[in-house]
Amino acid sequence: MKTVLTRAAAVAVPAIVGALFLAAPATPQAAMQPQTGGDTVLPGYWEYTTSAVGVRDTEQKCVRPSEINRFFGGLSTRRWRCTYPVRQVGNGNARFEGTCTDHKNRRVNVRLNGTYTSESFTFRGGAQLARGTPYLPASITARRIAAQCPANAEYF
Numbered sequence: 802m803k804t805v806l807t808r809a810a811a812v813a814v815p816a817i818v819g820a821l822f823l824a825a826p827a828t829p830q831a832a833m834q835p836q837t838g839g840d841t842v843l844p845g846y847w848e849y850t851t852s853a854v855g856v857r858d859t860e861q862k863c864v865r866p867s868e869i870n871r872f873f874g875g876l877s878t879r880r881w882r883c884t885y886p887v888r889q890v891g892n893g894n895a896r897f898e899g900t901c902t903d904h905k906n907r908r909v910n911v912r913l914n915g916t917y918t919s920e921s922f923t924f925r926g927g928a929q930l931a932r933g934t935p936y937l938p939a940s941i942t943a944r945r946i947a948a949q950c951p952a953n954a955e956y957f
Contacts, residue, residue, distance in 0.1 A: 842873040843919045846950045849943035862957040863950035872957055883911060893917060912936060920945035
């Protein structure tokens with residue numbers, strides 16, 4: 802049984818990491834703004850790395866001003882829709898707890914927390930594949946590379 806669970810986790814975790822960090826925010830735009838005026842996460846050209854169970858993925862995307870709340874609050878994906886009833890953002894710290902559901906109605910519990918500045922953030926946490934099982938560790942680290950995006954940049 803333990804081997805089956807380990808195999809299932811090894812296959813599922815990369816998708817779960819996508820859910821963790823590429824999930825659509827569930828609250829209005831104003832709720833995602835940091836609560837102190839000077840530390841709003843800025844738009845521009847960003848690089849972010851996700852990691853879970855030894856699998857790392859790094860991408861670079863151009864984030865427009867209209868997309869910064871979606872980017873900072875949990876990136877978006879076509880596969881997973883996440884809601885975060887617990888969402889605390891302010892004074893350089895952020896904490897999110899919620900659930901992610903895919904198009905087949907599979908559900909995963911998610912916990913993330915970490916620190917941010919106007920040009921970087923680091924969130925650590927995990928995903929719970931089944932009720933009563935431990936959370937599998939995951940992380941995302943992001944940094945703003947430039948205020949302006951290169952001509953050939955992929956947009957968020």
